[in-house]
Amino acid sequence: MHSPSAHSLLKDVFGYDQFRGKQEEIIDQVVAGENILAVMPTGAGKSLCFQVPGLIRDGLTIVISPLISLMQNQVAALRIAGVAAASLNSNNSFEDNRDIWRDMQTGALKFLYVSPEKLMTESMLSAMDNLNINLFAIDEAHCISQWGAAFRPEYEDLGQLHRRYPDVPIIALTATADQATRDQICEKIFSNQVTRYLTGFDRPNITLNVEIKNGWKKQILAFMKGRPKENGIVYCLSRKKTEEAAKALVDKGYHALAYHAGMSNQQREENLNRFMAEPDLIMVATIAFGMGIDKPDIRFVFHTDLPSSPEAYYQEIGRAGRDGNPAVAHMLYGMDDIRMRRMFIDNEKSDEGHKRRGHQRLNALLSFCEAPECRRVSLLHYFGDDPDYAKCGNCDLCDNPQETIEATEIGQKLVSAIYRTGQNFGVTHIIDILRGKVTDKVAQLSHDELPTFGVGQDLGINEWKAVARQLMARGFLLSDMEYGALKITGSGVQLLKGQESFRYRPDVILKSAAGSKSGRKARKTQDMISDLPEAAQELFLQLKHFRAQIAKTRGVPAYVIFSDKSLIDMAQHQPQTLAEFGEIYGVGASKTTEFGALFIEFITDHGSTG
Structure with a gap:
């Protein structure tokens, strides 16, 4: 049987005309059986990176997710898109679980959402050994890393998957992982046999x-x-x-x-x-x-x-x-x-x-x-x-730029002290050197003989700490996450050579806390429907209310039915036929079948032929 193409699935199932960013490249790699770590900003479409390959590849995709609410919403969205999906969780009845296991064994189910605790029991893994699994997708993968702020020990067990199922590709996805966290994910989940995709963290909106x-x-x-x-x-x-x-x-x-x-x-x-x-x-x-x-x-x-x-x-x-x-x-x-x-x-x-x-x-x-x-x-x-x-x-x-002072020489002093001590020490020791303080550590290492010893006595400890933080904020320095040692970046080297400049905000907290009022004004959020004609804006609001009623009846969040962007497209183009409805943004074949006639009738009754 010929597998559907990624583009046809994107349009027919999910209702989108084209992939965004690195989505298509990642999907192609996963379909080819490669292991992938995808670090993508929130809203960049991480789910499609495993949902499309899961539909292309023969068998069952196992999605590991940390929260029941997250599983339930994704399952609801897939089902409305016409995809067979389910989740095994503590909210299920005995009958629910029985039906899910039957569908898994017969091949009727395409996506199973499960928590790491549920998946990594020996009884569950033994049952999985007899299934045709085509892909493991690990969502919120940063939870595996003890470096991270959201460490969840249960995720560590997922490192067994690639050894137990060496022929099944794994994709790990997260929006939040610094370099140390990314390295640990690659080591623990993939034993470093993985292709990384870092598509950027910028959320410019x-x-x-x-x-x-x-x-x-x-x-x-x-x-x-x-x-x-x-x-x-x-x-x-x-x-x-x-x-x-x-x-x-x-x-x-x-x-x-x-x-x-x-x-x-x-x-x-x-x-x-x-x-x-x-x-x-x-x-x-x-x-x-x-x-x-x-x-x-x-x-x-x-x-x-x-x-x-x-x-x-x-x-x-x-x-x-x-x-x-x-x-x-x-x-x-x-x-x-x-x-x-x-x-x-x-x-x-x-x-x-x-x-x-x-x-x-x-x-x-x-x-x-x-x-x-x-x-x-x-x-x-x-x-x-x-x-x-x-x-x-x-x-x-x-x-609203804040008051800063020229501080290139101050920055150079701190960077020079880091360089002359081999980039092996944290900020406290570096400040001791700059301020000329002979501690046991400074004396033992002979750092009181360095040219930078005592050159920063004009600044206090807290001021030097603020300078160090601001040098990090500007990308001149990095802090090693294991030991806290300050490291010099390429820009820091340029600063040391006088090829970069540095400005400093003095006493940020103390000065502001003393009572100076911020002159910042809250920026008014642009109305997302302001470009629509007035009649279409009214129809959009009515469509939102109609969508909310349908969502309430089905017990799912409104966006699972249609996104606001889909409703704006409907309000603007006011489709009158199922074929026209199928061209609306985010409307796939299943949603056309299930909701097309309902929404067309609503648009006909409430819209304007203007």
Whole structure:
């Protein structure tokens, strides 16, 4: 039997005309049986990279996913697209599981979603030995790495798969993995027999803002002015603060709900379902909320407190703007946040190496917060991405540059001290050398005899730490994640030679916390339907309501039925036949069959032939 082509599946099943970015290249490699690590930004279409090969290759695709909600949403989306998919999870009844096993054994099932805990039991693996498995897809693969902020020990067992099933290709996917995490994924899952695809971390549609904390309730309400009817997420560090923030928003007339681990499962589930269905709801949550939330029209993510790491920050803001339209990520931070995060790390029940890495990650996030210039460039440098611009034009530092001073010579002193000590030491030892402090370590290594010893006595310890963080933010330095040693990049070498310049933001936190008001203005989010004629805009809103009714009846999120982009296309072109409906963005053959007549009738009744 001739296998369908990737392009025909893309159009007929998923309703898209063309692949994006590296999707097609990755798909071709997986179809050919190659192992792949794909690091792609949120919203870049990671799922298609295993769903299309799974449909082309004969047999069953096993998708390993960390959350039941994530599995259920993907299964629902595949089924509506006409694909046989199911998940084995604790919510299933005995009858559900019996039917799923029957379909797996007869070959009727194409995709099985399962957690790593469920998959990696000996009884499950023994049953898998007798099935025709065509592909393993490991979603949220960064969970396997002890380097990462979301380490999940159960993922480590997945390293057995390539040894037990050497002829079955594996694709691991994530949006959040720095170099150390990527290396560990490749080693543990693939024994380094893998092709890496790093398609970039840039989410240019998300405006990046950071503000010094100065009365967080007042600041969040100021941020909310001008956005009364938007979906958004507000992240808080504690359950108590979550409740306080939700109340503050509700008291001012905003539609907000709380979500944290102290609530009952039923209440959390109810609030989550409302967030997925309602168009103007703000979810105020701890980090218990987020992974697996695939709602495309979240317009903002607001952090009332400093996240734990750049990975956590990137993943949390990545929930905004997945439809590609403008979104805002706004973070508050202050001295108390830093102290609190340090305490959390030190009080962890983990080894010293893990704590050391935690502090290094926190330092990297502070580098982002204190970046002297473009925030996006700073964030991308951390993930090993080298943008082809120096300023993004869509962050607070590009929109409203902060006061900086010429500090090339200061930067050269610090880089020189790192170079002369062999790039083997952390920031504390380097600062001791610059400030002329003869510690036991400095004396033992004879570092008090270096030309750079004592050349930085004019700056205090905290100032030198800020300089180091800002040099990292600009990409002149990197911090080794294992030992915290500062390393000089190619740009750092150029700085040392005088071929690059460096500007420094002095006393960022202390100066701002003293009461200087930020002049940043919340950028109004562009209305995604503003380009439509007025009548088509009205039809779009009616179509959203109609879609919500269908989604509620089926018990699935609205976007699983059709994306907003599909509805805009319908409102604009107002299809009158099934053939025309099949040309709408994101509409495949199954959706045409299932929903075509319903939506055509609705459009005929409510549209304009104008």
